[in-house]
Amino acid sequence: MKKLYLTATVLAGLFFGTSASLIVSANTKEYRPTATKVVVHKYLIHEANPALENYYWGNGNETTAFAGWQPAGNQFSFTAFRIPRSAITGFDVGEANKIVFNSETGLTIGGETKTWSQILETVKVASPKVTEGDVETTSPIKSEWTIKVKSDINLAALETALRNDERHDETVSTNESGAATFNALKNGNYIVLETAHPAYIKTTERAVPMVLHLPLINPDTTKHDAGYWFDDTQHALNLYAKNQRVTGDLTVKKYDSDDATKKQQLPGAVIAIYQGDVKAQVINYLQSVTGQALLAAAKGKPADATEVTALNTAIKTAIAGSSGDFNAIKTTQETGTTFNDLEPGQTYTIVELASPVHPKNQTDAEFLLDPNVTTVTLSSADEINGPTNGSGGGQTIRYYGGHVDLENDDFTITKKVNPNVPIDAENAQTAPITHSDFVTNDEKSGVARGQQIQWAIRSEINHAEKLATYSLSDTLPY
Numbered sequence: 001m002k003k004l005y006l007t008a009t010v011l012a013g014l015f016f017g018t019s020a021s022l023i024v025s026a027n028t029k030e031y032r033p034t035a036t037k038v039v040v041h042k043y044l045i046h047e048a049n050p051a052l053e054n055y056y057w058g059n060g061n062e063t064t065a066f067a068g069w070q071p072a073g074n075q076f077s078f079t080a081f082r083i084p085r086s087a088i089t090g091f092d093v094g095e096a097n098k099i100v101f102n103s104e105t106g107l108t109i110g111g112e113t114k115t116w117s118q119i120l121e122t123v124k125v126a127s128p129k130v131t132e133g134d135v136e137t138t139s140p141i142k143s144e145w146t147i148k149v150k151s152d153i154n155l156a157a158l159e160t161a162l163r164n165d166e167r168h169d170e171t172v173s174t175n176e177s178g179a180a181t182f183n184a185l186k187n188g189n190y191i192v193l194e195t196a197h198p199a200y201i202k203t204t205e206r207a208v209p210m211v212l213h214l215p216l217i218n219p220d221t222t223k224h225d226a227g228y229w230f231d232d233t234q235h236a237l238n239l240y241a242k243n244q245r246v247t248g249d250l251t252v253k254k255y256d257s258d259d260a261t262k263k264q265q266l267p268g269a270v271i272a273i274y275q276g277d278v279k280a281q282v283i284n285y286l287q288s289v290t291g292q293a294l295l296a297a298a299k300g301k302p303a304d305a306t307e308v309t310a311l312n313t314a315i316k317t318a319i320a321g322s323s324g325d326f327n328a329i330k331t332t333q334e335t336g337t338t339f340n341d342l343e344p345g346q347t348y349t350i351v352e353l354a355s356p357v358h359p360k361n362q363t364d365a366e367f368l369l370d371p372n373v374t375t376v377t378l379s380s381a382d383e384i385n386g387p388t389n390g391s392g393g394g395q396t397i398r399y400y401g402g403h404v405d406l407e408n409d410d411f412t413i414t415k416k417v418n419p420n421v422p423i424d425a426e427n428a429q430t431a432p433i434t435h436s437d438f439v440t441n442d443e444k445s446g447v448a449r450g451q452q453i454q455w456a457i458r459s460e461i462n463h464a465e466k467l468a469t470y471s472l473s474d475t476l477p478y
Contacts, residue, residue, distance in 0.1 A: 266357070
C-alpha cells in the first residue's frame with residue numbers, strides 16, 4: 001500500500017500580494033538567493049512497519065534521525081520538473097493563509113485534463129515558531145502549510161505529462177551514500193519525482209513526489225541568521241525520499257530422482273546460494289583438486305559444520321568479483337528450505353555442498369551429490385503474475401513464492417571377497433558376487449604377503465547416463 005502523507009515538510013519562502021505577482025515579505029532579509037542547491041537523500045526500509053508509515057521528507061535541514069531506515073546507495077534517479085509560477089496563485093487570507101492553486105490551467109494527465117488545483121493540495125503542519133528576544137511566537141512570515149501531489153494522481157502518468165510539457169527539467173542520480181544533488185535550481189516551482197529505481201522497488205510505490213516553491217526559508221532560523229534562506233552556496237536544502245524495499249524469496253526442494261510423483265522431500269542436503277550468475281566459476285572450482293578434497297570433507301556434514309564452512313568460503317573466494325554480497329547456506333527439510341531476503345531482479349546460483357540423508361539409512365546406499373549447478377533469476381518487484389517453477393535452471397521466476405526442485409540419484413554398492421582358492425571367474429556358472437566362496441568379511445580377514453585374493457564389486461547408479469565417468473576406490477586390508 002502506498003504511503004503518501006507527510007509529517008512535516010519544507011516551508012514556503014515566497015509570498016504573494018493581492019495580485020499574482022511574487023513579492024518578498026517586509027520581514028524577510030533583503031538578500032534573497034536566485035538558485036538553491038537541493039540534495040535528495042534516498043532512504044529505504046526492508047519491511048513494512050505501521051509505526052513508520054508516514055514519509056517524513058524533512059524541513060530542509062540535514063538529519064540522520066530516521067530509526068529503522070538505511071541510506072539507499074546508488075541506482076536511483078530524481079528529476080526536478082519545473083511547473084508554471086501561475087500554478088500557485090496566492091494565499092487564502094480567510095483560511096490562515098492556506099496556499100491556493102490555479103483552478104483554470106494545468107496538465108493533461110493520462111488523457112484527462114486537470115487543473116493545478118486538481119493536481120496539488122495543501123496539508124497543514126505544525127505552526128512554525130519564531131523567537132523575538134525572549135518570546136517565542138508563531139512566525140508571521142513562515143507558512144504552516146505544505147504542498148503535496150494528490151494521492152489519486154498516477155505518478156507514471158504525471159511523469160509523462162510533465163515530460164511532455166517541455167519545461168525545464170533536470171535529472172540527477174544518487175551516489176553510494178544515496179544522495180542526489182541538484183546544484184542550482186533557479187527560483188520557481190518544481191515537482192521532484194523519483195524517475196529511476198532498481199528492480200526491488202515497485203513502480204507504484206516509488207517515493208512520494210516533493211513539491212518545491214523556491215527559494216525557501218529555513219524554518220529553524222530567524223531573520224538575523226546567516227542561513228535564513230536555503231541557497232546554492234553554503235546552505236543546501238535537504239529532502240528525504242523514502243519507501244519500502246521489497247525482498248524476494250526462493251524455496252529449494254530436494255527429491256529422489258526415482259520419486260516421479262515427488263511425494264517426499266529429502267532432508268539433510270546442504271544447499272548454498274550465491275548472488276549472481278557464477279555457475280561456470282563454481283563448476284570450475286568444484287572440479288579442481290582442492291575443490292574435490294573440500295567436497296569430500298564436507299560429505300555427510302550439516303550446514304554449520306567446519307568442513308562445510310571451509311568449502312563455502314573457498315567457493316566465495318573463487319567467485320569473488322563476479323558475485324554480489326548475498327550468500328547463505330541451509331540444510332534441507334522435509335517441507336522445503338526457503339532462502340529469504342533475496343533481491344528482485346537479481347540472478348542466484350544454487351549449489352549442493354553435501355548430499356541428503358538416504359531414507360533407507362543403509363551403509364551400502366546413499367545419494368550422489370547433485371552435480372548440477374543451477375541458476376535462477378527473480379523478477380522485478382512489479383511482476384506478480386510470472387511463473388514460480390525455476391527447476392532446470394536459467395529461468396526467470398516471480399520474485400516471491402518461487403521454487404527450484406533438485407534431484408539426487410541413488411548409489412548402492414555391494415562388495416565381496418574370496419580369500420581362499422581363486423575361482424575361474426570367466427567360466428564360473430554363477431556371477432562372482434553370488435558365488436559361495438565370496439563373502440562380505442573383508443573388514444575382518446586381512447591378506448598376507450603373497451596371498452592371492454579375489455573380490456567382486458557390484459555398483460548401481462540410478463540415471464548413470466548423467467555421468468561422463470565415475471570411479472570406485474577401495475582399501476585392501478593387510
